[in-house]
Amino acid sequence: MDIKFNSEGLVVAIATDVYTNSVLMQAYMNREALEKTLQTGQAYYYSRSRQALWHKGETSGHYQKVVDIYTDCDCDSILLRVIQAGNACHTGAQSCFFNKLKEFSYFPDINIIQKNIDVIAARRESPEEGSYTNYLLHKGVEKICKKVGEEASESIIAAMKGDNAELAGELADLYYHTFVLMNDRNLSFSDVLAVLEQRHNNTRKRNY
Numbered sequence: 584m585d586i587k588f589n590s591e592g593l594v595v596a597i598a599t600d601v602y603t604n605s606v607l608m609q610a611y612m613n614r615e616a617l618e619k620t621l622q623t624g625q626a627y628y629y630s631r632s633r634q635a636l637w638h639k640g641e642t643s644g645h646y647q648k649v650v651d652i653y654t655d656c657d658c659d660s661i662l663l664r665v666i667q668a669g670n671a672c673h674t675g676a677q678s679c680f681f682n683k684l685k686e687f688s689y690f691p692d693i694n695i696i697q698k699n700i701d702v703i704a705a706r707r708e709s710p711e712e713g714s715y716t717n718y719l720l721h722k723g724v725e726k727i728c729k730k731v732g733e734e735a736s737e738s739i740i741a742a743m744k745g746d747n748a749e750l751a752g753e754l755a756d757l758y759y760h761t762f763v764l765m766n767d768r769n770l771s772f773s774d775v776l777a778v779l780e781q782r783h784n785n786t787r788k789r790n791y
Contacts, residue, residue, distance in 0.1 A: 587659040588614065593629060595660040598639075600667055600678075601650045602772065603694045607671035608679040610637075612661060624649050626663055645669035696772075699759060703766045719763050727767055730760045 588594050593611040600607055610628040612620070616636055619627040626647035630637040640646030647665040654661055672679040677694070706716040719727050734757040741750040765772070 584654060585658060586614075586617065586654065586661070587657065589659075593631075596628060596663060597660065598626060598647060598663045598665050598667075598671065600694075600697075601664040602666075602697050602776075605678055605694055606680050607647075607665070607667055607677070617661070620649060620652070620663070626665060640668065643669065643673070645671065647671070696758075700762050700766070700772050703762055707766055716763060719760075720767055724764070724767055727760065727764045731757065731764055734760050 586594055592613050594613075594617070595609065596612045596616075597609050598607045599605060611631060612627070613629040613636075616627040616629045619625075619636070619638075626639040626649055628637045628639060629635075638646075646668045647663070648668070650664045650666060652661060652663050667677075670677050672681070674681075703716050706714050707720055710717045719730065734753060738750060738753040738757055741753045764770075765775070
């Protein structure tokens, strides 16, 4: 594929989170950066300020594992879907795009799912005194499964009552305890997403 580099030998490169599709950052690649990325599966960019190849995460440890790479229809910009280690922005923010220009209406951030999963993983790696997550992980799978069952039952009760506000709260509890169960069983979110994707691909040829 013939990438259209500009007069400076650069092409715009945008990195998005493979789990949430959120935009993490925008940078530039030259031919060498693109070739290194294709060869290694790690994101490389070209730093215009330093006039040098830039391996994302080389100083911070916040590497980007590339899942796949796309070009736009004109082949003059590149999209990388990545698994981001740590935060993408040098300011410490998860994404470089955090300066909100205007909000027309509020919409909950789907990234909160991954953030919950990440917090649970962090508690497992670095336990905190008084943490409910650590309490559940310490008690083990039997206790966690009991809580999943309780939250599922409470969700059913809320649904039967017709109380959507209560149902939303109970489902949030169910999701959280399910994420704890996944962590306890060393099951990643991508494992679950892969099953959902496979089911979707198998069923979209016929009616659900």
